[in-house]
Amino acid sequence: MSSRYPVVISGVTKGMGRAMALRFAELGHPVSGCGRSADRVAQVRDVLGPGHLVETLDVTDAGSVRRWARATVSELGAPGLVIANAGAVHAQRPVWEVEPALFAEVMRVNVDGVHTMTHAFLPLLLTSGGMFVAVSSGWGRNPRHHLAAYTAAKFAVEGYVGAVAQEVPPHVKVFAIAPDSAVDTDMLATCLPEEHHTYPGPDEWARTAVDHLLHDLPHEPSGGGRSFPAPTRQI
Incomplete structure (x- = not known):
């Protein structure tokens, strides 16, 4: 596999996904990304420029994700890294105040979205x-x-990854990995409105995270419970 293999990332229109996409592209990796907002997809597409693929789709739509996977291979080649990043959260509230439709939406994006990515890209x-x-x-x-x-x-997601990690052959690794420290994104502002600004921004975080994905994580055993190292801040 080329050292500049294609990288697939869901949820690239903002936050951690966008920051990782830009950092991988900066390092020479073709990026295949997706997002739900057509306007934001167009913005990311313009920033990345030629040699990348950014599609408008919802990761809970399995058919759209399969078509995206086929387009990725056709335009960029087989990926060496697939990152199921798209997520959803709601403002803090007691669970009895969370409408079933909202609960279902959070589960769909965060759990079903991981499975649609696995189903389309893991093969x-x-x-x-x-x-x-x-x-x-x-x-x-x-x-x-x-x-x-x-x-x-x-x-x-952690349990799902733990199970899938037991199913894949040795030349494939599967991880659930979380930021060691929170990252100042729109999602964090939604659930921690009073303190989100005290955490590193996504661009600062992505430099350490992408380095970890490229150079450290491939040497670890598959499974959940892994963490991105916190960025080292300059004093």
Whole structure:
């Protein structure tokens, strides 16, 4: 596999996904990304420029994700790294105040979205080798009050990855990996409005995260419970 293999990332229109996409592209990797907002997809497409693929789609739509996988191979080649990053959260509230439709939406994006990515892209990795990474959360390992839906979703992702890691052959690795420290994104502002600004921004975080994905994670055994190292800040 080329050292500049294609990288697939869901949810690239903002936050951590966008920052990782730009950083991988800066390092010479063709990036295949997706997002739900056509306007934001167009913006990311313009920033990345030629040699990349950014599609407008919802990761809970399995047919759209399969078509995206086929387009990725056709335009960029087989990926060496697939990152299921797209996520959803809601403002903190007691679980009895969370409408079932909202609970279902959080579960769909965070859990079903990981499975649609696995279903579409993992067969490509089985052929050529590589890594599949589901972005998790510390709240998927330690429950967070007033965020029961998000906590449940990320606990599910951790368990799902643990099972899938036992199914794949040795030339494929599967991880659930969470930021060691929170990242100042729109999602964090939604659930931690008073303190989100005290954490590193996504561009700062992505430099350390992408380096970890490229150079450290491939040497670790598959499974959940992994963490992106916190960025080292300059004093």
